[in-house]
Amino acid sequence: MESAYKFTEYRYRFLKETKNIFSANSRTTAKLPERVPRDGGLSKTEQNFLESIRNDAVRRKETIKDIILKCSATSFDVYIDEIKRLSWENSKLREELRRKDHMMDKKGKMEKTQERIISQKNEQIRKISQEVEKTRSELKKVKTGVNKEIDQPNKSKKGRSLTNRRKRExxxxxxxxxxxxxxxxxxxxxxxxxxxxxxxxxxxxxxxxxxxxxxxxxxxxxxxxxxxxxxxxxxxxxxxxxxxxxxxxxxxxxxxxxxxxxxxxxxxxxxxxxxxxxxxxxxxx
Known part of the structure; x- marks a missing residue:
């Protein structure tokens, strides 16, 4: 019932617009000094289509009413096919957008995961660097202490022997x-x-x-x-x-x-x- 209603509505609008076009053309034609060419800028193929339609209509002795109603029905079928095509293209576009959104989300998650891994690696490197720096500092202190001991004036053998004797005693x-x-x-x-x-x-x-x-x-x-x-x-x-x-x-x-x-x-x-x-x-x- 819904399709019949849509077709009925479409036919009503088609006839109304056709009447308005013919009425407008009849008024403007009287004012124009020159006549518009009958072909209306149609291609040769389109002209052949119109000639074939005219011959069929004359042979069948169809009235103007029958011709216009058939044009309305054919136009509605074309309209429905075009709507289906546009709907299919629209669904494809939506599917492509969803796929790209999914890929973007996946890419965003991967980037976040990589950032987290890089952050963890940087933290590990920072801790290791701190340990290395701490060890280096301790080694430097030990080296400084050894150098100080080397730089101290050497005691005489007599003084060392007296000190050792005191320790032994x-x-x-x-x-x-x-x-x-x-x-x-x-x-x-x-x-x-x-x-x-x-x-x-x-x-x-x-x-x-x-x-x-x-x-x-x-x-x-x-x-x-x-x-x-x-x-x-x-x-x-x-x-x-x-x-x-x-x-x-x-x-x-x-x-x-x-x-x-x-x-x-x-x-x-x-x-x-x-x-x-x-x-x-x-x-x-």
Whole structure:
């Protein structure tokens, strides 16, 4: 019903406009001195179309009314086809616009993702640069400190030897057990022994604990060296270690460390001589 109504409306408008055109042409024609050419600027093909239509209308003896109504119907069909074509082109244009909008949105999202990735990379680079700069600054400080130490005036050998002697003479004395020898036979038999080559990383407790493995310790005197410690201990050796000491062995193994020991009554020169002789006998060079 909707299409019939549209066709009816279109036919009404077509007839109305046609009447107005003919009426206008009839009025203007009387005023014009020259007559408009009958062909109206039509091409040869269009003129052939009109001639064919005229012949058909004469042969069928169709009236003006029939001719105009057929023209109206044909014009409406052309109009409908043109509307369909325009609608199809419009839908294609809309689809193309949607596709381009989708691509633009996708491109925008990709650009945002790339910007976020670049921002993260820049942040990582900034942190790494800060770490590198911090490390460089620390190295520069260390280098400056080393240069300052090198630039300081060198002390004389005499001054260094005096300083080292003072350092060696700093002895830490640690009483372990009370030295009450009146009623303690073991305390009476205790002797002073020097222990050399004790690891520097041994604490005072470590020294006391490890020496108590070989006997009863009454007193300790600890002196730090460069890599080792020297300990003078008043100690009552256990039976096995007493025999080892009496047999003249110049060292023992304590906690997997070889430690030299000597009677404190011997002088330093005698201790060095015994060490050299023992090393020669054992093939130690």
């Amino acid at each position: 700093e002895i830490l004395e640690i009483p372990v057990l009370p030295e009450n020898t009146s009623n303690d036979q073991q305390a009476k038999e205790a002797r002073d022994i020097f222990f050399y080559d004790i690891p520097k990383y041994w604490s005072e407790d470590d020294v006391r604990t490890n020496l108590m493995k070989i006997g009863t310790v009454y007193r300790l005197q600890i002196r730090g060296q460069y890599k080792y410690k020297t300990v003078k201990a008043k100690i009552s050796l256990n039976e096995n270690f007493e025999k080892t000491f009496s047999d003249g062995h110049f060292g023992i193994c304590i906690s997997k460390n070889f430690i030299r020991w000597y009677d404190a009554k011997l002088g330093q020169h005698i201790r060095l001589h015994e060490t050299t002789a023992t090393n020669f006998q054992n093939g130690v060079h």
